[in-house]
Each structure stands twice: as structure tokens, then as C-alpha cells.
Amino acid sequence: MRKKRPVTTSQAQSQSLIQDSQMTLIQRGSTTAFLFLLIGFLLLVVGSPPSAAQDVPRIEVFGGYSYLRFDSRSFGFAGSTNLNGYNLAPAFNIFHGFGVVGELSGQYGSHLNLRDVAVGPQILYPRNNLIFFAHVMYGDARTHVSVGNGPGDTARVIVAGAGADLHYSSRLSIRVVQVDYLRTSLFRGTQNNFRISTGLVYHWGAIQEKKHKVPGKAP
């Protein structure tokens, strides 16, 4: 079992800085930010020094805030639309580095909203007190537009994203950030949307990493 690690001042400041950065992105409303963040996480995973093996939870449920930059230009709008809402995502980890995740997500704005239900595989990569993850999900998205006669539409959604959870206690982690790309095909168009989420992860159970025997060494 993992040991509880207290959150240090340095870590708290780091989280604050990260959250400040997220707010900057939201205010700027630039979809490019998501791409940079996604690349950044890959760099982090590659750049992090190896450490002792870490357990991953058997079951986890994420719940939190999410911001979506919706590509409403295909709706004839002047530009993209900022939406705010929730993201709820249960996951079941089958192996130490692999599991299945689902999500129920909804974001809302003055002119439209978007909700989606999706499920798919997820890979995990624990490093120090962080667990990096990446997933691909497939499901349905539903939008309602509060313009004119108020039409709605349902279409397929593909979600691809990644993020990192910061270990807080035996039952709780903080999802520092989760960045997702959502491709939808609503109203006969194609929308390339980006979403950023943050919140808490509650987990149960643990899966230990398997130790490999080193040949030639005595037990």
C-alpha cells in the first residue's frame, strides 16, 4: 500500500501556479493552449526520473470542474464558444498500467451546451507521487443550441486526452489537470473541441507492480 504523503508548501505553491496557469488559459480562450499542455505532459512523463514502484488504484472515480472550448464556427457562430460544467469519470484498472474509463460530462454556455457519455481504454504511468494517464473514449454527444428555434442534435464523439493525478491520501488524489480533445460531428459539421478538467479522485484498492527476477542473483 502506498504511504500517505503530506502536501508540502512547495507542492501547494506548485498547484497554485498550475491552477493560475489554467485560469490564464481559460481567460485567453485559446485552443492552442490545450495542445501545448498535452505536449507538456508527454515531456513531463519522459523527463521525470524513474523512482520506486508505485501502486495504482483498482477503482477510481473522478469528479470535478471542466471548461470546454467548443468549436462553434461550424454552427455559423462568429467563433468558438466557452462552456463551463462538470466531468464525472469512473475507472476500473485491470492491470497495473491499464484499465477502462468512462465519462459523463456536461458543459454549458449562454448559447449552447454539450453533454457526452463515452467509454474506452486508459493507460497509467505512476511516477513519484504522480500518476499520469492517457485515454481514448468513444460515445455519444448531445448539444442543444439556444438560438432561433432552439435545435438540438446527437452525434458520435471521440475523446482523446491525458492528465495527471497528485497523490494526497490513501483514498484521495487531486487531478491536477486533464486535457482532452473531443471530436464531434453535430449538425452535419465537424467540431474540434478542447476540454480541460480538474477536481478530486476517490479511489479504492491497489494494484502492485510486478517485480521481475534478475537472473543470476541469489534470492
Next chain:
Amino acid sequence: MTPIKQQSLVCIVLASLAGLAGCSSSNHVAYVTLGQGNTIAAFRVDNHSGSLTKIVGSPFNAGNSPISILVHPSNKFVYAANQIGNDISLFTVDQSTGALTEVGPRAAAGIAPAFLTMDSGGHFLFAANQASNSISVYSIDAAKGTLTEIQGSPFVTGANPVALAITPSGKFLYVATPNLQSVFGYSVGSGVLQPVPDSPVLVDVGPVSLAVDPAGHFLYVANFIANTLSVLAIDPNSGALMAIAGSPFTTCTSTTTTCTNNPVWVAVHPSGKFVYTANKGTSNVSVFSIASTTGVPTQITNSPFATGSTPVFASVDSTGRFLFIGNQSSRNITGFSINQSTGALPAGVVGAATTSAPTSMITTK
């Protein structure tokens, strides 16, 4: 560097980079009246390609048989003449979506308002009342967009007025009256109309559409039955009209000097270099280059250019880069990219289908 510090640093750098990447708007909106459906369709116009993207939620409910439409120079208000409703609707424009929301009550007009025009400053709106032979004039509240009919309105004009044109200065208003084969001219002072000298002026058979060049030197008249284009010089002081030498000019090609192409709409390019006529009888659009000093139109090589079936209006995009033709029978909009040096129209593409026959179109700036 610890992993946490490393993570923070990367995030800050990424956020800073993201902040440098801005998004810019590169489009505007076109509104199309659909008389039979009592609605107004809205499309986003791409400034680069001219492609039309229907705004989700469009078409928007309008009055009874909208037939003519205008956008206020502020881009905040849209006005539509309701031909059967005998009134004028005011809509506010949602700047982020382009959606229209009607603001009541509708302003009463004469009988069968068929055409609207507005001065370039957006101070006065003019409506041609086709069945009551008059012009209604309204002052426009710049903040709310509301219309107030001015004292003395409506002003009597010739029988069956179907089209209006106002000079860029806003000093002179012209009215096409096909029953009289004439164009009436008025000076405009605080919205009040006074006939200009020698008004009305006889043109050709069936004048149905008017357009003034951006410099305010010439008035172009599409004569539907005569298949001609009349060109009238505008006296800059009095607003009086005088036909230029050679007017009227055929809208047929030089090789087919007689035809029944029935020019139903005339539009001038914002540069003043080209004039377009939508030809309802032959389902095409004729393009003329204009001599800047004399105003003489000369049909360009390869003109006319094919449109959809039975075009009823031509609308030059506010950027001057695109020409849109509304097709009555095929119920769609044909979009052309305009060659800025010759005025020629490469093969038109269907810009958008409409739920019923389009009757007029306007684009925001």
C-alpha cells in the same frame, strides 16, 4: 530540479506560449429573406472563400412575407419589409452567433412595402410602398434601432414604386416606377422628400431595380422588359438626372443584340468599376466594366455567367470580394468570387440552399 518544480515550470511556459496565440474573427453574416416561409435565413460568410455556413437555429421567424432587408451600419440592427404584413420588422443582432431577435412592435408602413433603403449614416430608413404609391420615411434611434415615422410621411410618388436607391451622401433618393417607365428623384432634408428638378425622368420599359455608384455620379437602372440598362448622370448639386450618351445599353451580349434576359436586379461593385445585372429570363448574370468618367458600361469578355434557375437579386458582399445571386426556382444562393481587376466571375458554386425562394439578401460589414 524536483519533479514538481519541473512540472510547474513546464506548465507556466506552456501557458505563456498559449497566451501568445490569439484567435481572430474572419467572417461576417449574410441575411436572406424567405418571403414564402415568413422567415429570414442567416449564414456566416467566410471572408477568404466566400463559403456560406448556415447559422444553427436559422431561419428566424419574421413578419408576413419579408421581401427586402437592410443592416444598420452599426451591425446591431436588421430591418425587413413585410410585403403582406404592411409593416417593417426590427431585429437585434447577436454579435457572437449572428442570431436575429425581433423587437416589437413592428413599424406600420404603407400598402405592400416592397423595398427598403437607408442612408449611409444609418439615420433614416425609406420604404417604397408598392400598392399605395408612396415612400414611408423613418428616423432611426441609434441606440435602440427603433423606427419613428417622420412628419409628412408617407410621401406620394409615382405608381407602383418597386425599388429605391440613395446616393452615398444621403442627399438624393431615387424611385423606380415600372408602370410609368420612369425614375423619380427626391432631395432628402432631415428625411423630408422634395422632388428634384425635371423629376420624373423617362428611362426604358420596365425599370425594376436601381443602384448608385460609390462616388454618387451615376444611377444605373435595370429595365426588365426592355432588357436594357439605363445610365443616368446625377447632378451633384440638385440631384437632377440626365441620361448619358448611348443610354439605355443592352444587357444582351454584342453577338445577340436582341434577347429576353429580363434584368431584374442591378448592383454596383464597391470599387465602382463594375456593374452586375441578374437576368431572370436567361438565368445568368451580366458583368459590365464602367468607364469612371462617363459611366458607360461595357460588357466584359465571357459575360454573362450562369447562375441558378431564375435569379431574382444580386448582392455584392460588403468586402467586395463575392457576388451572391438569389435563385427563385432553384431555391438557393449562388456564390461567385469576383476577379478584382476584371470583375469576371469564375464558375459559380451553390453557396447555400434555402427552405423557400429567396427574395433579398444583405451582408454585414
